[in-house]
Amino acid sequence: MSIHIGAKKGEIAETVLLPGDPLRAKWIAETFLEDITCYNKVRNMFGFTGTYKGRRISVQGTGMGVPSISIYAHELINDFNVKNLIRVGSAGSYQKNVKLRDIVIAMAASSTSGINQYRFQGADFAPTASFELFQQAIEKAKEKDIKVKAGNVLTSDEFYADEFESYQMWSNFGVLCVEMETSGLYTLAAKHGVSALSLLTISDSLVTGEKTTTEERETTFKGMVEIALELG
Ligand SMILES: O=P(O)(O)O[C@H]1O[C@H](CO)[C@@H](O)[C@H]1O
Numbered sequence: 001m002s003i004h005i006g007a008k009k010g011e012i013a014e015t016v017l018l019p020g021d022p023l024r025a026k027w028i029a030e031t032f033l034e035d036i037t038c039y040n041k042v043r044n045m046f047g048f049t050g051t052y053k054g055r056r057i058s059v060q061g062t063g064m065g066v067p068s069i070s071i072y073a074h075e076l077i078n079d080f081n082v083k084n085l086i087r088v089g090s091a092g093s094y095q096k097n098v099k100l101r102d103i104v105i106a107m108a109a110s111s112t113s114g115i116n117q118y119r120f121q122g123a124d125f126a127p128t129a130s131f132e133l134f135q136q137a138i139e140k141a142k143e144k145d146i147k148v149k150a151g152n153v154l155t156s157d158e159f160y161a162d163e164f165e166s167y168q169m170w171s172n173f174g175v176l177c178v179e180m181e182t183s184g185l186y187t188l189a190a191k192h193g194v195s196a197l198s199l200l201t202i203s204d205s206l207v208t209g210e211k212t213t214t215e216e217r218e219t220t221f222k223g224m225v226e227i228a229l230e231l232g
C-alpha cells in the first residue's frame, strides 16, 4: 500500500489505463474487463484490476491536473512496478478539423504548468510519448478501423482561462487540443524509464463551442479505450 493507493503488492498489473475521472475507471473496468477486483477506494479514486482477452490489466483514476496525476503515476511506478501508463482522457479541441468525439494521440505535450520550469531551472524539456506505445496505438487503430489524429497537445494548469481567446496562440502553432495531465505523465515516465502514452477524446470544442454531456464524458469514448486496452 502506498499513501494514495490502497493496493497490496502484486494487485496492480504492469499496464495501467489512466482516466482522470474515477467513474470512467469504474465504467472501463465494468464494461471491458473480466474477473475485476477493486484494489483502491482511497479518496474514491477507484482502481481496478481485471483481464482483457486473457491479459491482466489495471485501470486507475488520476484526478485532474498535473499535481494529481503525478501522485498516482509516481506511486504506480515506484511502489507497484508499473511499466506502461496509458492515459485515456477527454480534451477540448483547438482546431477546426479536430471535431467532437475525435481521438487524438498526444505525440508531445506543451504546457502552462510551472513544474517543469522549476524542475529544469527555466530550461525547456520536451515531454514526448513512448515511441513503441505510439506505434502500437497507430497499428491497433488501423486494425480496428478507428480514425485517429496525432500531434502536439497542451497540458494546461487551468480549465477556465482568464482570457478565453488565449487558446488562439496555441492553435496558431498547430496544437490540436487542451487537457490537463499529459505533460506531467510523460515527464515522470521519462524520469523513471517507463512508457507512457495519452489517448484523448474530444469532449468539447473551443473553436465551435460544442460540448458532450457529463454522462458521455464518464461512460463513452469507447474507441479510445478499445485501442488503449490492446497496448503494452
Ligand atoms: O477527462 P479527464 O481524463 O479528466 O481529462 C480532462 O478533463 C478534466 C477537465 O474537465 C481534466 O482532467 C482534463 O485533462
Ligand SMILES: O=c1cc[nH]c(=O)[nH]1
Residues within 6 Å of the ligand: 090, 091, 092, 093, 159, 178, 179, 180, 203, 204
Ligand atoms: O482540460 C480540458 C478538457 C476538456 N476540455 C477543455 O476545454 N479542457
